[in-house]
Amino acid sequence: MKKILVIDFGSQYTQLLARRIRELGVYSHVVQYDENPDLEEVSGIILSGGPDSVYAEDSPEIPQYVFQKEIPVLGVCYGMQSLAKIFNGEVRKEKVAEYGRTTIHVEKQNKLFSKIPEEFTTWMSHGDSVVKVPENAEILAKTENGLIAAFHFLDKPFYAIQYHPEVRHSEFGTEVLENFIIDICQTPNDWSLKDFIEHKIEEIKEQVGDEKVIIALSGGVDSSVAAVLINKAIGKNLKAVFVDHGLLRLNEPEDVRRIFREIMGLDLTVVNAQERFLNKLKNIEDPEKKRKIIGEEFIRVFEEEAKKSGDVKYLAQGTIYSDVIESAASGKKTSKIKSHHNVGGLPEKMDLKIIEPLRELFKDEVRAVGEILGIPKHILYRHPFPGPGLSIRVIGGITQEKLEILKKVDNIFIETLKEKNWYDKVWQAFAVLTPVKTVGVTGDTRKYENVISLRAVDSVEGMTADWSRIPFDILDLASTRITNGVDGVGRVVYDITSKPPSTIEWE
Numbered sequence: 001m002k003k004i005l006v007i008d009f010g011s012q013y014t015q016l017l018a019r020r021i022r023e024l025g026v027y028s029h030v031v032q033y034d035e036n037p038d039l040e041e042v043s044g045i046i047l048s049g050g051p052d053s054v055y056a057e058d059s060p061e062i063p064q065y066v067f068q069k070e071i072p073v074l075g076v077c078y079g080m081q082s083l084a085k086i087f088n089g090e091v092r093k094e095k096v097a098e099y100g101r102t103t104i105h106v107e108k109q110n111k112l113f114s115k116i117p118e119e120f121t122t123w124m125s126h127g128d129s130v131v132k133v134p135e136n137a138e139i140l141a142k143t144e145n146g147l148i149a150a151f152h153f154l155d156k157p158f159y160a161i162q163y164h165p166e167v168r169h170s171e172f173g174t175e176v177l178e179n180f181i182i183d184i185c186q187t188p189n190d191w192s193l194k195d196f197i198e199h200k201i202e203e204i205k206e207q208v209g210d211e212k213v214i215i216a217l218s219g220g221v222d223s224s225v226a227a228v229l230i231n232k233a234i235g236k237n238l239k240a241v242f243v244d245h246g247l248l249r250l251n252e253p254e255d256v257r258r259i260f261r262e263i264m265g266l267d268l269t270v271v272n273a274q275e276r277f278l279n280k281l282k283n284i285e286d287p288e289k290k291r292k293i294i295g296e297e298f299i300r301v302f303e304e305e306a307k308k309s310g311d312v313k314y315l316a317q318g319t320i321y322s323d324v325i326e327s328a329a330s331g332k333k334t335s336k337i338k339s340h341h342n343v344g345g346l347p348e349k350m351d352l353k354i355i356e357p358l359r360e361l362f363k364d365e366v367r368a369v370g371e372i373l374g375i376p377k378h379i380l381y382r383h384p385f386p387g388p389g390l391s392i393r394v395i396g397g398i399t400q401e402k403l404e405i406l407k408k409v410d411n412i413f414i415e416t417l418k419e420k421n422w423y424d425k426v427w428q429a430f431a432v433l434t435p436v437k438t439v440g441v442t443g444d445t446r447k448y449e450n451v452i453s454l455r456a457v458d459s460v461e462g463m464t465a466d467w468s469r470i471p472f473d474i475l476d477l478a479s480t481r482i483t484n485g486v487d488g489v490g491r492v493v494y495d496i497t498s499k500p501p502s503t504i505e506w507e
Contacts, residue, residue, distance in 0.1 A: 002043045002187050003027040009050030009060050009078050015321045016463050017048060017076070017166040019362055020174065025189030026181055033060040044072045044185030047079025049164060053093075053128050054078070054085045062086055072157035072185045074112075077126055080151075080160035087134035087153075094131065096145045098124035098162075100500075101169060104149040106141045112152065112159050113140065114179050120171040122149070122163035123464075130162065157184060167464055193368055197229065200357045204233035208314060212237045213355065214306055215316035216298065217268065219256035220385050222318030225370040226358050227266060230316050232373070238316075240266045241305050243298060246274030246403065247389030250411040259379060273301055278400065285396045287507035294388045303351050315352035319359050320366055362461035383414075383428045384462070392507035396435040401488075406433045408486045409452050416478040417456075417470075426468040429456035432495075432506050440490035449490030452482060457504055465499040 004021050008014045008030055021028035031037045045066055052059040062082050066073060075083040081091045102124040106113050124143070133139055133151045141150040143162070150161045159180060165173030181187050215230060217223045217240040231238050240260060244253045253270065260266045280293050299315070306312035358366055363384060370380040386392055393410075394402045410431040417423040432453040440447040454475070459465035479492040 001027055001041060001191065003029050003041055004044045004046060004181055004185065004187060005037060005039070005042045006030045006046045006048060007033055007063070007066070007079075009033050009048050009082070010052065011049035011076075011078070013164055013166050013463065014048045015360065016362065016461065017046065017164075018360075019321075019365060019461070020166045020177055021046075021181060022191065022193075022365075023174070024178055024181055025191050026187050027191040027195075033063060036063070036065065039065060039069060039071065042071060043187040044074070044181055046180075047073065047075040047082060049077030049079065049125070052078065054081045054091050070157065072180070073159070074180045075158070075160040076166075077162060077164060080162050081126075081128055081130055083158060083160050084130040084133060084151075087137070089130055089134040089137070090132035091128050091130050093127055094129045094147065096147065097127040098129075098143060098145065098147065099126075100124065102163065103144040104141045104163065105144070106150075108138065108140050110140060110152060111184050112150070112161075112176060112179050114183065116172045116175055116179075121169070122165075122171065122173075123167040123169040124163050126162060130160075159184070168460060169464060193365065194372060196361075197369060197372060200229060201233045204230055204355065204357060207355065208234055208237070210237065211314060212239065212309060212312045213314040213316050214238075214302055214309065214312055214352070215240050216302060216318070217242045217256070217260065217266075218318070218385070218387060219252060219259065220318065220387075221363070221370065221380055221382060222320050222358060222366055224260075224318070224375060224379055225366050225373065226316055226318040226356075227260075228373045228375055229357050229369070230355070231266065236267075238267070239305075239309055239312075240268045241302060242268060242270045243301050244270060244272050244274060245277040245294070245297070245389065246400075247277065247294075247391045247398075249385065249390075250407040269305060271301055271305065273297070276301075278398065281391060281398045283397055287392055290391045290398075290507070291388050294391060298387075299350055299352070306352060313353055314355050315350075316355040316357070318366075319356040321360055321362055362463070364460050381424065383423075383426075383430070385430075386505055392505055393430060394433045395506060402433055405450065405486060405488050406431060409433070409482050409489060412481050412485060413454055413478050416474065416481060420474045420477070422470060422474055426456045426470070427459040427462075427465065428504060429454075429468070431455070438491045447490050450488050451491045451493060452489050453493050453495050453506075454478065455495040455504075455506075457499070459499075459504070462504065463499075465504055467496045467498055470494075 006018050018028040018030050085091050101121050104122050106118045130148045136155050137151045137153045139151050143149045152159045165176045215227050217227055227240055242256050260268045284290055302315050367380045390406050413431050434451045436451040437448050438451050456468035457465040458468050482492055
């Protein structure tokens with residue numbers, strides 16, 4: 001099978017780039033910059049972005065094998081700067097840095113920008129800039145600030161762009177990738193997620209054999225799809241364990257029992273560990289500590305359940321790639337955003353081996369796999385819910401009282417969206433209990449009560465997100481219901497920050 005090789009220099013978007021390639025029906029394979037992969041079936045190479053300056057002392061360099069064959073190359077952001085540097089161009093930090101939406105102007109048409117307008121909006125994220133292209137190269141595009149946005153070599157099939165075509169904020173990003181992958185690299189587009197499923201089932205069979213596996217089932221989309229996929233591979237040797245840690249949405253434990261025992265017929269064990277988790281989290285305010293405590297306690301519970309079930313060696317998780325990226329577990333140069341409980345929050349010493357069949361996929365790909373596997377849509381299209389649960393939506397210390405307030409508020413917000421047919425129009429919606437109190441008036445009485453922030457975002461894969469433009473009358477209704485119906489809440493605000501610069505969750 002012909003494939004595109006993506007060389008990772010530490011970008012937060014590397015696997016997003018890989019999945020955009022897969023959307024085109026082409027298999028993509030990600031390697032680190034210091035690996036030495038087999039190039040036999042590689043029809044094109046893409047050099048990712050990264051957080052370093054090409055002139056930094058320990059900055060990664062383009063591996064020499066890239067230049068040993070006449071394989072087309074596309075450098076993106078840091079990849080573009082690396083190509084410029086290695087061929088004696090010039091890169092430096094300019095007075096103008098470019099972050100976010102930036103307009104570029106195509107100055108010279110060629111195959112890379114075929115059938116694309118001369119002016120369009122891109123997503124930039126760079127402080128350094130290419131100020132002089134190599135002698136055997138010519139400039140293809142510049143930004144509205146006059147900085148070089150793209151160039152290509154005249155004597156070899158090497159192309160470079162400063163912006164990120166893989167991010168959906170970049171107009172015609174898919175078309176540029178298609179021009180490179182399909183037209184320039186001449187790669188057949190005959191790969192699909194069905195191939196991924198078949199490959200994963202065989203991979204799990206080979207890895208596990210006749211051993212038993214416990215899966216950490218949360219009731220969310222990712223763990224549900226992972227459970228069904230693994231069940232396809234090993235059947236009765238899979239046992240699902242749902243840990244009720246007391247940090248779940250209103251009525252969540254009851255819903256999970258009903259869905260997975262009655263509807264999906266999985267062997268499900270429910271462990272009530274509320275007191276255990278809340279005791280561990282007592283007086284803990286730092287979100288990274290919360291995540292690590294929850295990650296370790298999850299593992300200890302699963303280890304105990306594994307011993308009860310006999311000789312269980314494997315723990316399966318619904319980890320997806322956005323978890324991996326933000327926990328800085330995706331590459332050697334990737335910066336950590338926050339430790340996810342099931343990745344960066346895992347303890348160093350564990351009795352169980354981890355299986356993560358969805359680790360390379362993003363949320364929308366996971367849902368597509370779920371549809372192929374026949375999982376009901378009302379399960380697949382629930383809004384994402386973090387593994388650490390409400391612990392990272394209660395800002396600061398956690399108490400039972402705060403959790404009860406937040407559960408009621410969150411439920412009112414979600415039910416209001418469903419009632420007004422807006423639940424399915426947003427990617428994720430939830431409430432946050434802030435550590436702020438505010439003065440208010442009820443009747444003739446002064447109140448000093450909690451501030452709630454409502455948040456809703458529009459996204460596809462969770463790597464970038466815009467705040468949702470929910471109509472004011474719906475927000476007004478939700479706010480009124482919350483302040484009238486939940487004791488302890490005196491003010492409701494709405495978060496209008498996109499990702500980046502924020503993350504979707506507050507902690």
